[in-house]
Amino acid sequence: MTANYQAYFIDLDGTTYKGKKRIPAAARFIKRLQSAGKQVLFVTNNSTRSPQFVADNLARNHGINVGPANVYTTALATADYLDQAAGEKRSVYVVGESGLREALAAKGFKDDDQAPDFVVVGLDSHVTYEKLEKAVLLIRAGAKFIGTNADSNLPNERGMVPGAGSIVKLVEYATQQKPLMIGKPEKIIMEMALQRVGLSTADAVMVGDNYHTDIQAAINVGMDSLLVYTGLSRPAEVAQEDIQPTYTVETLDDWKIN
Structure with missing residues (x-):
C-alpha cells in the first residue's frame, strides 16, 4: 500500500495519541514522514489550545517533535475564514x-x-x-x-x-x-488548511480515526483519506458507509510512504 502525497493532514486524539496514552506507531509514522520530506499538519477540532501548547504536548508526552507551524486548530481556521470573509x-x-x-x-x-x-x-x-x-x-x-x-x-x-x-x-x-x-467534518477547515500549506486537494491526504469527522471532512472537500483503526471507528461500522475511506490500516506502521 503506497501513494505519493506532498502533505499529510493528521488528527490528534485517537490517531496520534489516546488521551494521555502514547500510540507508538504514530510517533514512528511522523518520523518517517519527516525523513521523507513530507509536510505534516495536525488538523484538530480543538479550539481551546494554542498551536504552541499542542506542539509542546506532542514533544513532551508523545515523542513527536514538531513546531507550532505544524498545528492547525479550529481556532486558526475560524480566524482565517473570517479574515477572508x-x-x-x-x-x-x-x-x-x-x-x-x-x-x-x-x-x-x-x-x-x-x-x-x-x-x-x-x-x-x-x-x-x-x-x-x-x-x-x-x-x-x-x-x-x-x-x-x-x-x-x-x-x-x-x-x-x-x-x-x-x-x-x-x-x-x-x-x-x-x-x-468551521471544523471537521465541514470542508471549511480543510480548505483553510490547504491554503495554509499552499497545496491542492490532490496533493494531500487526511489521516484520522473517526469516519464521521476526519474521513467525512476529506470526502466533503474532495481529498483522499486514510482511516486508522486505533481510535473511534470500527471496521464493521465503516463497512456500512456509502462512501468508503480511500485507504484503511490497522496501525500507521502499515502505511508505506512514497
Missing part, C-alpha cells in the same frame, strides 16, 4: 477559551459584547449562563452565528464529556438559527 466587519463576541480568542485577536478582531458582527461559539470549560444568554441575545439582534465544530463529546480520562457541539447546539436551539460551522 468578513471584510471591514471586525468585531466578535466569543464563547470560548484562550486559543480561540488569541487566534481571532491575531487577525485583528476586537471583542464586542454590545453589537458585534459575529458571535463565535466554541468549547468553553468555564461557560456560564450569562455568557450563553449574551450570545443568544446578540445573535437574535443580528450578529452572524459561527460555530467552531460540531463535536458532541470530547474524550478525556473521565469519559466522554460535552464537546463544543453541545454548547453550539444550546445556542442554536435558543436562537432558532443554524450556525456556520
